[in-house]
Amino acid sequence: MPTPTYPFTAIVGMSDMRLGLLLNAISPAIGGVLVRGEKGTAKSTAVRALAALLPEIAVVAGCRFSCDPSAPDATCPDGPHGTPQRTARPARMVELPVGTSEDRLVGALDIERALAEGVKAFEPGLLADAHRGVLYVDEVNLLGDHLIDSLLDAAAMGASHVEREGVSVRHSARFLLVGTMNPEEGELRPQLLDRFGLTVEVAASREPDERVEVVRRRLAHDEDPAAFAAKWAAEEDALRERIAAARAMLPRVRLGDGALRRIAAVCAGFEVDGMRGDIVTARTATALAAWAGRTEVTTEDVRQAALLSLPHRRRRNPFDAPGLDEAKLDEILGQFEDEEHEEPEANEANEDDDPDPQGPGPDGPDGDGPDDPNGPGGGRPPHRDQAPVEPPAPQLPPQREDSTATEETTPANHHPQATGTPAPEAPPVAAATPFRTRKFDVPGLGEGAAGRRSRARTAHGRTTGARRPQGALTRLHLAATVQAAAPHQRARGRSGPGLVVRRDDLREAVREGREGNLVLFVVDASGSMAARKRMSAVKGAVLSLLLDAYQRRDKIGMITFRGAGAEVALPPTSSVDTGAARLDRLPTGGRTPLAAGLLRAHEVLRVERLRDPSRRPLLVVVTDGRATGGADPLPRAQQAARLLAGQGVASVVVDCESGPVRLGLAAELGRELRGPVVTLEELRAEHVSALVRTVRADICADRRAA
Known part of the structure; x- marks a missing residue:
């Protein structure tokens, strides 16, 4: 016997979430609800509890697409139904896993049966299973964009269209769409947010009494689910009747x-x-x-x-x-x-x-x-x-620096580490206006998560070749399959016009698209950045790069170095807006431990490589190239840069040096990292466009002169 679902009426607090779910149960035309909130706030529990409140539905017996016997779908792949037999079942709650494939979502043609037997056998997907029920997508912000597009198109049209491998299938797909997400793990695109009818924010209560009641009820349910469900049965029945009455009144x-x-x-x-x-x-x-x-x-x-x-x-x-x-x-x-005030009189008259x-x-x-x-x-x-x-930014450890002097105003023979006073810390400055940046990518061909930055082998994109299937066949390369099967037709005893195809002949398409990368920012927050009033421009540049990473579906991380060491200001995450918030609060001051920042980047990348080996990193170092923290600062920084370059980490150095006299230290760092070096001005896409136009004009002038 299945374990009873946690009762909807037993959920403590979360009034917005409960109301949003109930309104969609009353009027599915609202278009679903997106629940945004921190982990552990009963999001999944509430959705599963709501499904148990929905009334039973009548379906056509034997129909895989849950057609309504009173109005069967004329285009149902299992139809026509004629005079259908009725049967009743509870409304389903279908969960869409984060790692699902497009074929599992929308359904797929059985390729092997189509080629070997000559039949068009369509296998329904999760959209068909969810028809007239609830489709629940946990961590919807982590789904691939192509899956979200298919999902929300079906939710908007009330039908799913499958066009692939010469098969055209359409079936009804009307469901209550519920998505949950933790904003700290990344945001949805604005155009996708718009497709959800309602959105609610949830957060755990800070009231001790309410938190105690949550724990008490959860423990009681886990100890004896049946008894707990029986205790709330009357409230559940009353709520179920009220939903039905509201539906009838609508x-x-x-x-x-x-x-x-x-x-x-x-x-x-x-x-x-x-x-x-x-x-x-x-x-x-x-x-x-x-x-x-x-x-x-x-x-x-x-x-x-x-x-x-x-x-x-x-x-x-x-x-x-x-x-x-x-x-x-x-x-x-x-x-x-x-x-x-005037409307009641008019209503009384009518x-x-x-x-x-x-x-x-x-x-x-x-x-x-x-x-x-x-x-x-x-x-x-x-x-x-x-x-x-937002969670508070990591507290910077006390630095043993001079309390008044910055790096550039401290005499060369003075050692502020011996004074025992904390590093001078300038108040955070606002970022300059962001701008559209140049596009940087990782060289080579990757196999990471779909995105919009670097070249990669992906499930979607242009076809570049064929290979034997690795697992279930999902992307048939028809020409390569026929080419593999053709030489063996006489040996296989082919006598008719059909093609005798065996499993070894099947080939799947290899496609090339774009992937998202891990963009790790290493930002110089030392006194040299604040002393010349450059931090506003630097923050504007980093904010622009963050915006670019947001648009290209990257994960991002941020390391800052100042004083005596480096801090991971933002662990690698998909929440780019969290990175922007941490950047806004970034303080400056102290010496420049460049080597510490690069070594901390090496450690972060090592750990991330173990977690997600397929996601390739792009290191963006924002600095003027100075290195003044620790013993032998410059040689240590060069050694750390060579360590990163030796491991094949793609890097970009954003040179923040300004003024009439420039030392060119950032260019030296770029050579050690084996990556390009761009100034703040060259970072702008407009600068690149102007440069291209100038080069083209020079080429045209040379041709005319010749």
């Missing part, structure tokens, strides 16, 4: 012109692109009214719907966390207060034309509605106008 909810004007004003006020935000907000407000047992959408419904449907759609910078300014929202809605025999009912605004903190949807959502709090 078609009778009236969305008046006043509510539509409020929705339009809010979306316009927050500069929401397109019309999807308006439509989703309208559907959410309607579902909120049905959940509260009302047939009229109110201003509070519009407000609460906007807080759920617009935070991830407002226009924002790539590193800004989703959020909505509630004060601005109230200001926009406040413009309609006079209109709201009361006979649109009777509501049930009225608000016991579950209306005075009952267990969304504003009732004790209800399952509990309470008004918390403020979303502030970004999630």
Whole structure:
């Protein structure tokens, strides 16, 4: 007997998440919900509990695509169904693993049967399994872009189209889409965020009593799941009935012109692109009214719907966390207060034309509605106008430096390490305006995760060759397969027009695309950077490179060196916005332990190579090339650079040296690392474009002269 699911009504707190899930259960047309939050906040538990609340569905007996017997899909691959036999089963909750393939998601043709037997046998994928149920994607931000595209296209159209290997299949795929993610592990692209109907932020409670209750209930469930489920059975049944009642009331909810004007004003006020935000907000407000047992959408419904449907759609910078300014929202809605006072009179005049025999009912605004903190949807959502709090930056250890002098103002014969005072620390400066940077990539051909930086063998891209299948055949190279089978036809006794194909003849396509890399920044934060007022420009350059890494789907890490050592300011992660936040708080001051920064980079890359051997690194060293920390600083830095170069680490040196007199130390470092050296000015893509135009003009002039 399977272990009972943790009850939905037993979840403590998390009112936003529970309300967002319930609204989608009432109105699947909302388009699903994305749950963003730290690990261990009951995201997966809530989704699985919701699936247990959904009513049973009637399906056509024997149909692999869960057709509704009252309205079977005319294009169902298992059809036509004629007069179908009915059977009932619970709504499914299908989980999409992070490591799934495109064939497993959308379905695939059985290549071997197609070639050997001449039949088109289609094997349904997870989208077909999830039809009329729940499709749950944990860590949706870690899925490949091509999988997310297929997933969200099916969610938007309510159908999945499979076009490959000469087979065209279409089947219905309507499901409640729920995605969960930890923002610290990377963000979704804005255009993909927009495809989720609602988004909610969750975080563990900081109230001791609430945390105690969470632990108490979890332990009770783990000790005796059946008894725990029986204890909450009455609440679960009541919630299940309320969902069914809200579904039945939904078609009778009236969305008046006043509510539509409020929705339009809010979306316009927050500069929401397109019309999807308006439509989703309208559907959410309607579902909120049905959940509260009302047939009229109110201003509070519009407000609460906007807080759920617009935070991830407002226009924002790539590193800004989703959020909505509630004060601005109230200001926009406040413009309609006079209109709201006039609407009841108009409604009373038309009361006979649109009777509501049930009225608000016991579950209306005075009952267990969304504003009732004790209800399952509990309470008004918390403020979303502030970004999630980032974890504090690592504390830099005390440095034994002079308390007033920086590196460049300290006499050469003075040794500040002997004073016992901490290193001077300049307050963090703001980054200069970011710009579009040159593209740097890792030489050679990799096999890492799909991205947009370096050349790699990938599942998607242009076909460059063929090879024997390594595992299950998923990408047939038809010409190579026929070529391999053709010489053996007489020996195999071929007598007809067909081609006799065996397993050894099958060939799969080798494709070349782009991969994402691990971009590790090593940033000089010493006093030499602050003394010449260069840190703002340096931060602007690093921020620009971070933005480039975000767009190219890289993992990033950051090491800073100053004073007496180097710190891992950001361990390698996919959360580029976290890197931007750490960069913003980066202090400066002290000597320049360049060797320590390079050696720390070597250690970080060694560990990451063990964790993810297929992801190739790109080292970006941002420095003026000075080395003044420790004994024999310059020779040690050169030795560390040669160590990195000897292991084949691709490197780029961003030379931050400025002023009329330049020592060229960054160029020396670049030669040791065997990588290119670019100045802050040359880092700009505009500089490269201008250089290319100049070279082309010179070439044309030379040709005309000849």
